Amino acid sequence: MTATFPDLHMPPRLLAPGGTPTDLRTHEDRYGPVPQAAADDILRLVAESGLTGRGGAAFPVHRKLLSVAAAGHRTGRTPVVIANGAEGEPASRKDRTLLRLSPHLVLDGIQLAAAATGAGEAHLALEEGAPDLESALTHRRDPVPVKVVRLPGRFLSGQSSALARYVGGGAALPAYHNPPIRERGVHRAPTLVQNVETLAHLALIARYGPDWFRTAGAQAQPGSALCTIHMPGHEPHVVEAPFGTPLHRLMPLHGTSAVLLGGYHGTWLPTPEAASRTLDATTMGAGVLMGLPTDRCGLKETAGILRYLASQSAGQCGPCLNGLPRISAAFTTLAEPGPQGSTRTDVARWSGLVEGRGACHHPDGTVRLVRSALTTFAPELDAHARGFCTEDH
Ligand SMILES: Cc1cc2nc3c(=O)[nH]c(=O)nc-3n(C[C@H](O)[C@H](O)[C@H](O)COP(=O)(O)O)c2cc1C
Ligand code: SF4
The missing domain is CATH 1.20.1440.230 (NADH-ubiquinone oxidoreductase 51kDa subunit, iron-sulphur binding domain)
Incomplete structure (x- = not known):
């Protein structure tokens, strides 16, 4: 699997150039240290950027940050952050690619999310891969401690209530939650669950600002997203593309009769329809595009x-x-x-x-x-x- 970037007139933002994992020194040379900002400033930047979650539901990030922060103030309980790197979707490779190539962007994003919500602890939840993350963490001097949590390898482990349950010492299984975990999650504390890619975008928005973030993508859907592309006869590969990119520029559609957009919880589209679609936050799920060869049923x-x-x-x-x-x-x-x-x-x-x-x-x-x-x-x-x-x- 390789991390490539097609000719989309936008340099990759999240994936390290050349496909080489970025250590802390290279990361800090490239981006500088994590910006120190007050919670209100981070919340304002995120709201202005229009960042939405990249774990599948495209939920506005600032609204989730705000509700976790508000629940912390209301209940007097210190919030908890969970970075979701479970990538339980079998066809997705983007989160493990991001964690391998740019782990410190994710770890910066965790610190910024913790600052925005007033969290006192953070967990980075992973199923497999990223064996170097623990060592990446030991080189950092973060104000909020981050623990790596290894999840059982199941499709459901990355669902947000399953994560909160597992981090709290239970089984990695979803649960009915009323109130929702953003109000009462791990050990009854307000809990923020955010996909690792979302957090990496946050790390860049805090450095370069919402106007920079909006230079990619569309007015209604700003920014870029990581996608896992499955083309007949090729290994899956990960690309980063702005929202609004025509799907036919992300993957050649010849030789396919249909495209599965969004992964196992996604939508089949006949190829002629896929050819007329663009990358859209509300339909791309976790960013999987899978071409069905014409000779397959x-x-x-x-x-x-x-x-x-x-x-x-x-x-x-x-x-x-x-x-x-x-x-x-x-x-x-x-x-x-x-x-x-x-x-x-x-x-x-x-x-x-x-x-x-x-x-x-x-x-x-x-x-x-x-x-x-x-x-x-x-x-x-x-x-x-x-x-x-x-x-x-
Ligand atoms: C069955 C199921 C499995 C899920 N698996 C993942 C996963 O592996 N990784 C992920 O980031 N989100 C997963 N989600 C979505 C999470 O519940 C949650 O919405 C997401 O992590 C929030 O982060 P975001 O707002 O940054 O996207 C899953 C949801 C469902 C219903
Ligand atoms: S049994 Fe209930 S909690 Fe478990 S996956 Fe199905 S709907 Fe979700």
């Missing part, structure tokens, strides 16, 4: 992903326990050529029944994938019903 691909997603459910809520295995099994039937009976309508109906009914968004993300597959691969479904499949030709 999208229904079989989707069935494989659904089996994985159903197997990853924590089995705590009805929709996941009953609904996802049932949807997955039915989809496996649709993926094989042959009579379909009522399976197609069953899958659509069950999708409606599980949506919005879990303690976390795992069922919702799964349903998003299912619905897009039923639409994008409708011609393939018809062919299967007649006993034919793309892969058989």
Whole structure:
């Protein structure tokens, strides 16, 4: 896997030039020390920058920082920061690439998020990789202590309430949270969970300001994002691109019949539609783009992903326990050529029944994938019903 940058008329911001990991001395030579700023100043810079989260939901960062800081003042409990480097999405490589190449940008961002919220401790949560992070931390003199937390390797480990539970000594499983963890999370303290890429952007905004940040991207969606690109016949690679970049400039679309945008909780688009789309914070999820080769069956691909997603459910809520295995099994039937009976309508109906009914968004993300597959691969479904499949030709 390599970290490359296509010809997008923008130098990479987050990924170290030349694909070489950046040690602390090089980092400080390049960027200078972490700016010392008051909480209100950091909050203002973030609000003006328009930075949104890069962990999948594109939530405005300043709103989350503000609510954690406010909950800290209201409750008298010192907030906790969790940097989310779990990267549980199997098709994503961007967070581990960022942590390998530019760990100190993430660690700077953690300190700035802690200063903005008044946090007294921070945790950097990772599934695997980044073995040098502990040593990167020992070279720094940070005011807020940061602990590296190694998570169990599961799709759900990176969900925010699962992280808060795990850091607090419990299982890495999502939980119903009322009030939300930004008000009462780790050891009942207000808890900020922010994706590692989001924190790295914060480290640059604090240095160069919101106007600089907005020189990339679109007015409504400023800045750039890391994307993991899967092209047929190539190793996945990570690129950094401004929002608004046409998808066809991020990856060549010839030789593909569809593109999975956003990863396993994402959306299938037929290639002609993908060719007309741009990189958009609200649809890119965690930044995965995966091209489906023309000789592969999208229904079989989707069935494989659904089996994985159903197997990853924590089995705590009805929709996941009953609904996802049932949807997955039915989809496996649709993926094989042959009579379909009522399976197609069953899958659509069950999708409606599980949506919005879990303690976390795992069922919702799964349903998003299912619905897009039923639409994008409708011609393939018809062919299967007649006993034919793309892969058989
Ligand atoms: C099932 C599930 C898995 C998730 N996995 C991750 C993950 O691996 N990494 C991540 O940053 N966010 C993940 N998220 C999103 C987090 O819950 C949270 O919204 C995010 O870390 C917040 O950071 P951001 O606002 O900077 O994006 C996941 C969400 C769900 C529902
Ligand atoms: S919705 Fe599913 S994955 Fe989420 S907490 Fe409930 S059982 Fe677990």
